[in-house]
Amino acid sequence: MKSKTSLKEDTRQILGASGLRFTKQRALIMEIIRRGQGHLDADEVYRQARKREPRLSLSTVYRSLQKLKGLGLVDELHFDGNHHHYEVKPASEHHHLICLGCGQVIEFDYPLSRYVKRHVPSAKDFEITETELRMSGYCSKC
Amino acid sequence: MKSKTSLKEDTRQILGASGLRFTKQRALIMEIIRRGQGHLDADEVYRQARKREPRLSLSTVYRSLQKLKGLGLVDELHFDGNHHHYEVKPASEHHHLICLGCGQVIEFDYPLSRYVKRHVPSAKDFEITETELRMSGYCSKC
DNA sequence: CTCAGTGCAAAAGCTTTGCATAATA
DNA sequence: TATTATGCAAAGCTTTTGCACTGAG
Numbered sequence: 093m094k095s096k097t098s099l100k101e102d103t104r105q106i107l108g109a110s111g112l113r114f115t116k117q118r119a120l121i122m123e124i125i126r127r128g129q130g131h132l133d134a135d136e137v138y139r140q141a142r143k144r145e146p147r148l149s150l151s152t153v154y155r156s157l158q159k160l161k162g163l164g165l166v167d168e169l170h171f172d173g174n175h176h177h178y179e180v181k182p183a184s185e186h187h188h189l190i191c192l193g194c195g196q197v198i199e200f201d202y203p204l205s206r207y208v209k210r211h212v213p214s215a216k217d218f219e220i221t222e223t224e225l226r227m228s229g230y231c232s233k234c
Numbered sequence: 235m236k237s238k239t240s241l242k243e244d245t246r247q248i249l250g251a252s253g254l255r256f257t258k259q260r261a262l263i264m265e266i267i268r269r270g271q272g273h274l275d276a277d278e279v280y281r282q283a284r285k286r287e288p289r290l291s292l293s294t295v296y297r298s299l300q301k302l303k304g305l306g307l308v309d310e311l312h313f314d315g316n317h318h319h320y321e322v323k324p325a326s327e328h329h330h331l332i333c334l335g336c337g338q339v340i341e342f343d344y345p346l347s348r349y350v351k352r353h354v355p356s357a358k359d360f361e362i363t364e365t366e367l368r369m370s371g372y373c374s375k376c
Numbered sequence: 377c378t379c380a381g382t383g384c385a386a387a388a389g390c391t392t393t394g395c396a397t398a399a400t401a
Numbered sequence: 402t403a404t405t406a407t408g409c410a411a412a413g414c415t416t417t418t419g420c421a422c423t424g425a426g
Contacts, residue, residue: 113380113425134415149383154416156381170368173310173318174391175415189357200354205369212342215331220371226312227347229362255400255405276390291408296391298406316416317390382423389416398407 099126099180106163120145121156125166126180131197133175171197171226187225193234241268241322248305260298262287267308268322273339275317313339313368329367335376 103122104114124140125132132140138153157178160166169177171190185205189198205223209215245264246256266282267274274282280295299320302308311319313332327347331340347365351357 108426111380115381115425117382147383150415151384151417152382158417159381168315170312170315173312173315176315189360189362191360192363198356198360200356202350202354204367208344208367208369212344214340214342215369217374218331218333218340218369218371220331220369221334222371223367223369225346225350225365225367227350227357227360227362227366228364229360232359250401253401253405257400257406259407289408292390293392293409294407300392301406378426380423380425383421385419387416387418390414392411392413394411395409396407397409398405400405401403 099123103160103165106165110163112159112163117141117145117148117152118156118160120148121153122160122165122180125178129179129199131169131171131177131179133177135175137178169224169226185223187223188227190226190228191231191234192228193230196231198231241265245302245307248307249301252305254301254305259283259287259290259294260302262290263295263298264302264307264322267320271321271341273311273313273319273321275319277317279320311366311368327365329365330369332368332370333373333376334370335372338373340373 099122100119103119107114107118120141121137124137128136128140134150134153134157137157138148138150141148141153157166157168161168165181167179167181169179169188171177171188184201185203186199186201187204189200191198204225205220209218209220241264242261245261249256249260262283263279266279270278276292276295276299279299280290280292283290283295299308299310303310307323309321309323311321311330313319313330326343327345328341328343329346331342333340346367347362351360351362
């Protein structure tokens with residue numbers, strides 16, 4: 093219960109600090125993304141959100157996601173090239189393993205950018221701001 | 235000169251083995267992707283190809299890319315969620331570092347999937363068929 | 377009260393598909 | 402000659418944009 097409230101308050105504060113507004117639509121979108129464990133695309137967010145806020149429009153979802161991403165509250169992922177997926181920005185660096193058989197997405201934490209900076213010469217003088225590792229294959233069941 | 239011929243012959247043979255045809259359009263597309271060092275999207279391939287084959291259509295580019303990808307001759311990358319980028323499938327596992335300032339793409343080899351399989355528990359019993367690491371940030375100049 | 381945000385509808389990319397024609401094996 | 406591939410045009414999806422209205426601060 094605590095984390096839910098604090099996500100909401102954090103969001104309100106960060107939005108406010110940038111002169112942006114904390115609307116019920118944005119609260120709902122954040123809430124859904126958090127519950128979705130980071131693997132929802134815009135349309136799924138939209139469909140879930142409409143259950144509670146039937147007049148919400150898809151463009152609001154897109155615009156909110158964009159703003160939240162700009163503020164660093166949400167990350168945009170690219171599992172495939174067809175649509176974006178979103179997740180509440182995780183505290184630690186984490187990555188995704190996708191099963192091509194059953195579609196499940198496994199997350200794992202790993203400070204990969206630190207590792208790469210240390211081991212890859214061409215990454216040495218790069219200031220890495222974003223890292224996305226996507227691995228796909230088949231899980232033990234498939 | 236040798237490698238050029240052998241890419242062409244390899245392509246012809248692999249297509250043939252699957253009952254597919256080696257057309258001048260496909261030869262040209264492969265050639266362009268190879269020269270493009272792996273960072274062209276479909277439209278860029280199309281524009282370059284039309285210089286030599288003005289009647290080529292964009293749908294042929296897409297269809298060919300799809301077939302070539304299916305045969306494992308070409309890899310599809312997702313730098314952003316808006317379009318696909320293509321590269322001739324590299325022999326060794328390699329990844330991409332993208333500068334958000336000047337747009338340059340730095341490639342580096344690294345057997346990352348082996349590393350991850352070894353260090354990440356949840357990846358242990360996964361058969362990884364594809365790995366894509368995308369890191370972005372700012373290069374030393376930007 | 378003011379400016380950011382919303383809903384709706386229309387437009388804008390990128391990618392795919394249907395169909396008749398051309399070209400490979 | 403039998404299919405596979407191509408070109409063209411049209412359709413499909415996801416995402417973005419314009420505009421008048423609403424609502425948060």
